[in-house]
Amino acid sequence: MSETAAKTIGEISNIVTSGGPALDRIESVIHSLRPIIPHVAYQVGIAINGRLHTLVSRGYDDRLLQRFSTREWFAEARDVAGREAVRQCDVSLDAVPTIREYLHPAGFNEGITYVMWSRSGKILGAVNLSCADTQDVTPESCQVVTAIGPAVENLTIESRLQSSAETLYLVHESGSVRLQQGTPDADERWAVERRIAEFGGNYPAGTFMMSVTPGSSATHRLHVVPLSRFGPIPTRAALVLKHAITNELTPREAEVLSLVGRGMSNPEIAEELGITRRTVATHLEHIITRLGVANRTHAAVEAARRGLLSM
Incomplete structure (x- = not known):
């Protein structure tokens, strides 16, 4: 070379x-x-x-x-x-x-x-x-x-x-943890690092429930995504901490999001569901706001992550 x-x-x-x-x-x-x-x-x-x-x-x-x-x-x-x-x-x-x-x-x-x-x-x-x-x-x-x-x-x-994470961490080959996105408090950072230590260097793909705040019954979802090794200090996994969700999608919004993920345009979704294009656009505005994503593409990615379609 x-x-x-x-x-x-x-x-x-x-x-x-x-x-x-x-x-x-x-x-x-x-x-x-x-x-x-x-x-x-x-x-x-x-x-x-x-x-x-x-x-x-x-x-x-x-x-x-x-x-x-x-x-x-x-x-x-x-x-x-x-x-x-x-x-x-x-x-x-x-x-x-x-x-x-x-x-x-x-x-x-x-x-x-x-x-x-x-x-x-x-x-x-x-x-x-x-x-x-x-x-x-x-x-x-x-x-x-x-x-x-x-x-x-x-x-x-x-x-x-x-596009959808409140907090995003990257775990390196050495086991060190890098905060890539978000502003976690000390309790959250400690809870995530403790959970990483429990993995023992093996990071299985999946979602794990965990408590962050001592004395609180609220649980958070920790999504683990293994990554490919690259560079002198390889990154082993990405960890996304999702806070308790209070703004879930309505059944109709979930349906619209599913069709977006299948590559349908707004007119095609309107025809499929028997609603107006303006109604589709309104649903998408609500979906993007609720999910905290930037656009249709990221909304479709989130649909796949939620199991509404396969990636």
Whole structure:
């Protein structure tokens, strides 16, 4: 591996372990790849119910971004990608019609796709990097994208968690705990660190009930999400502490949220439920407020987390 490649991976390791919103760090990671792959367009998407919902993108027009959100593209990426980055020129145009029908006409003659997989074997999301020149992508480009893939996977998971978490912690290989989001009091921090110690270095995916305030009967939910190892100080898991929920969704709001997660537009939801588009929009406003998320995509992610649909 060249000195430039090693330096790029080191820079990305520093970005991953820095603070701030996960989406900003994803964009910084993608930008840091330019010395290795001089991309002119990129997209990072998260998989929800057989579609890729864009988290960050630049350089692609609406037509291409729409294509990346279809089930057809999702199936193409799933069928040709393994656990390593794939060069556009190395796949069959018949197997991936998107290259011939969308990317080439737009002037993207070469590129890389990296599919992110969850530990359970499901597609977590995908990274698309496109270049204008066929010489812009080398075997080393693929090696570097594959090497930093776990970093993007972790940041993608973190962005999903940040959208709905009151408090978000990251647990490192050494067992140290880093507060990534929120302002917990001393009781909460102590309770979380005690629970982490009880895991004994093994962080099973799941939800655990725990008491935070001494003498209180209130219980909180601690969601544990194992992460991929990356960098000199790997992060082992993300922990989300959810406070007692007092603003649960109404049955109709839950129904609307379920349909959002299936990729339906507001008009399609209105037709499905026999209500007006304005009523759908009002329900979505309430859903976004109640869940404390930023937009429809994050609402759909929260729907999957609540078991209203599968991710």
